Amino acid sequence: MGQQRWFFRNPEEWSAIVQRLKLTPCPHCNVVGTLIRHGDLYGFDKINPRRQTLRARRIFCSNRHARRGCGRTFAVWAADKIRRLGLTTAGLWRFLQRAVAGRLAAAIRQLDCHLSDRTVRRIWKRFHQAQCPLRTALLGRCPPPQLPDPPPHRPTALHRPTAQVLTHLRTAFPNAPCPIAAFQHALRIFFL
Numbered sequence: 001m002g003q004q005r006w007f008f009r010n011p012e013e014w015s016a017i018v019q020r021l022k023l024t025p026c027p028h029c030n031v032v033g034t035l036i037r038h039g040d041l042y043g044f045d046k047i048n049p050r051r052q053t054l055r056a057r058r059i060f061c062s063n064r065h066a067r068r069g070c071g072r073t074f075a076v077w078a079a080d081k082i083r084r085l086g087l088t089t090a091g092l093w094r095f096l097q098r099a100v101a102g103r104l105a106a107a108i109r110q111l112d113c114h115l116s117d118r119t120v121r122r123i124w125k126r127f128h129q130a131q132c133p134l135r136t137a138l139l140g141r142c143p144p145p146q147l148p149d150p151p152p153h154r155p156t157a158l159h160r161p162t163a164q165v166l167t168h169l170r171t172a173f174p175n176a177p178c179p180i181a182a183f184q185h186a187l188r189i190f191f192l
Contacts, residue, residue, distance in 0.1 A: 006059075006076040007185045014057060017076060026061040027074060034062045034069030041075055045086050055081045079185040080178065082192055085123065086115060089180035089191065092123070099124065100163045126192050131165050137187050138165075141172040 008014045021035040038060035042052035056075040063071035080089045087095070091113065098107035108120045115123075138144070145167050169179045176182035180191045 006074070007079040007188060008057075008076055009079045009181070009185055014076070021059065026070060026072075028061060028072045029070035031061065031068050031070070034067050036060050036062050038073055043081075043086075045081070045088055054078060077184070077190075079181045082180075082184075083190050085192060087113065087123070089184065090178045092191070093178050093180050095120070095123075096127065096162070096166060100166055123192075128162070130192050131161060133189075134165055134191070135168070137183070137189060138168045138172050141187070142168075144168045145171045 006017070008017060018037060021037070022033050024035055025032045026035055036059070038058040040054055041056040041058060043055045044051075045053055045055075056077040058073050058075055060073045061069035061071060063069040077083070082089060082092065085092070091111075095107055095111050098110055104121075104124060108117050111120060135144070144164065169183060173179040173182035173186070183191055
């Protein structure tokens with residue numbers, strides 16, 4: 001399957017994907033007519049840490065009853081969820097904006113969720129490590145915008161590359177309520 005991912009924003013998009021399944025080639029073996037629904041993926045997120053929420057839907061390339069499929073599965077993810085992360089895309093977007101605008105410690109304190117400080121710092125590190133692929137993906141959408149020079153009394157040298165990525169994301173998806181969810185849906189790759 002490689003890097004190809006599928007995302008849906010709402011139940012209507014999921015229904016449209018389901019209706020086209022028999023006409024869609026399997027991303028693993030490219031056989032048409034063998035894809036069927038195979039259940040849901042649930043997980044915990046920031047909104048309700050005690051109850052699992054729908055994160056993705058599974059698709060199976062059927063090899064049962066002499067079908068030509070490969071027998072492998074893949075997930076069609078909700079665009080507002082990120083793999084291996086308890087924050088939604090909207091929560092991550094707010095956190096990243098706060099972290100760039102001020103100090104990381106203050107952004108962690110303002111993050112109203114069940115995650116520990118250590119976990120949030122790992123998310124911050126994960127974002128820093130993903131900046132090169134993010135910039136490359138965003139460059140395919142639009143050129144990067146120019147940022148104004150920071151005021152001389154405020155040391156923002158450490159957050160300048162991060163601010164550039166967030167500004168580029170905002171520029172690439174100007175009308176989206178959550179640019180991270182729009183990024184995942186449009187480019188079909190995970191943000192982190």
